[in-house]
Amino acid sequence: MLLTLLGALAIGLSLGLLGSGGSILTVPVLHYLAGQPEKLAIGGSLLVVGLIAALAAIPYARQRQVDWHNVAWFGLPGMVGAWLGATLAHWVPGPVQLVAFAAVMLVAAWRMLRDGAAVRPDDRPHRAAVVGGGFGVGVLSGLVGVGGGFLIVPALVLLAGVPMASAVGTSLAVIALNAFTGFARYLGVLEHQSLELDWPVLLAVAGVGVIGSFAGHRLGRHLPQATLRRGFGVFLVLMGLFIAADAGPRLLD
Numbered sequence: 001m002l003l004t005l006l007g008a009l010a011i012g013l014s015l016g017l018l019g020s021g022g023s024i025l026t027v028p029v030l031h032y033l034a035g036q037p038e039k040l041a042i043g044g045s046l047l048v049v050g051l052i053a054a055l056a057a058i059p060y061a062r063q064r065q066v067d068w069h070n071v072a073w074f075g076l077p078g079m080v081g082a083w084l085g086a087t088l089a090h091w092v093p094g095p096v097q098l099v100a101f102a103a104v105m106l107v108a109a110w111r112m113l114r115d116g117a118a119v120r121p122d123d124r125p126h127r128a129a130v131v132g133g134g135f136g137v138g139v140l141s142g143l144v145g146v147g148g149g150f151l152i153v154p155a156l157v158l159l160a161g162v163p164m165a166s167a168v169g170t171s172l173a174v175i176a177l178n179a180f181t182g183f184a185r186y187l188g189v190l191e192h193q194s195l196e197l198d199w200p201v202l203l204a205v206a207g208v209g210v211i212g213s214f215a216g217h218r219l220g221r222h223l224p225q226a227t228l229r230r231g232f233g234v235f236l237v238l239m240g241l242f243i244a245a246d247a248g249p250r251l252l253d
Contacts (some may be wrong), residue, residue, distance in 0.1 A: 004033040008159045008205040011048070012212020016056050017220045018232050019153050019168030019175075022049045022209070024239055027145060029205065040195050042145030043186040043200050049147040050179030051206040053172045056213035060169025067170045069162050073127065074134035074152070075174040079181040081138025082148075086185035089143050098247035108154040109236035133159050134174070142182040147175035150236055164228050168220065237239045 007029035015022040026048050060066050089097070096202035133155045152171040156162040162170055190197065204240035221227065 004029060004201070004205065005192060005208050007033050008048075008208035009212040011205070012052055012056070012209035012214075013216040013219075015049070015052055015149065015172065015175075015209070016213030016216025016218075017168075018216075018228065018235065019149050019171035021148060022052060022092040022175075026205070030201075034198070034201055034205075036198065036201075037195065038195065039190060039193060040197060043183060043190050043195075045145055046147070046179045046183035046186060046195055047197070048202055048206045048209060050176050050183060052209040052213050052239045053147060053149075053175040055210045057169055057172035057176065059214065059217045060166075060172060062250030063169075065166045065169040067156075067160075067162050067166050068173075070130065070156060070162060071177075073130050074137075074156065074160065074170075075177040077131045077135040078141065078148070078152075078174055078178045080182040081140075082142035082178045083138075083185050085139040085142025085144075086182045086189070087142070088139070089145070090189070092143060095247045095250040097144050099251060101140070102244035102247065104140065104241070105150055105240035107238045108151055109233045109240060111154055111158055113230065113233035113237075118165055130155075130159050138178050138181075141178045142185065145182065145186070147179045149175050150239075153232065159244065165220075167201065168228075199219055211248055 007025060011022045011025045011029065014025060026045040027041050030036045030044050030048075031038060034041075036044060056065060137148045137151045137155060140151065149171045152174050153164075153167050156167040156170055157164060223231075
């Protein structure tokens with residue numbers, strides 16, 4: 001249980017500092033450390049990440065670092081996409097999901113790490129691109145069982161021109177919407193397979209994760225946006241390569 005709680009602390013730190021990465025860690029924590037079956041780990045991850053993200057967004061909102069306009073434009077289509085993605089997950093093999101997941105992470109990392117990653121005002125796409133991006137992120141969130149912050153932050157920066165500091169807080173609000181929507185859909189999946197959530201473990205992981213998210217928020221206030229952007233890009237590269245190396249060989253089985 002100690003390793004599970006340490007993993008929960010890392011989940012919270014990631015969400016509070018970067019506005020993402022929590023669910024990438026949550027599924028392994030619940031599956032490998034807490035010993036939960038894959039489906040339970042995915043469903044439980046959506047609940048845990050939704051709770052942590054919702055509470056972690058509060059300090060950002062108090063400092064006016066949540067762009068509520070883009071929460072609506074990006075988050076509401078994402079909720080529709082998350083419901084659809086969770087439905088599609090019934091028919092997509094797990095290894096295919098993970099390899100696609102890793103590929104999108106690496107593309108997002110490249111966009112964040114290249115020079116001039118921030119969007120200039122005169123280069124912003126039409127609002128339809130933001131709505132489409134939100135819907136696409138939502139589909140992937142529901143399909144793979146994550147909050148989608150690793151895509152939401154780059155999309156907010158690159159499509160909507162949101163500064164990195166505000167993108168983190170905005171991402172947390174969008175993650176909560178996507179995660180709770182996906183969780184609501186997964187409840188039916190778990191019930192159909194006669195699986196029951198381990199509520200004490202999930203609430204303990206969420207509670208420790210919330211503490212970690214507040215610590216991550218405090219740390220993030222002392223780091224420049226460029227450093228956060230580069231650190232986030234490196235994080236995506238490492239996680240994307242790890243997931244690809246783990247899931248790729250299973251496509252050949």
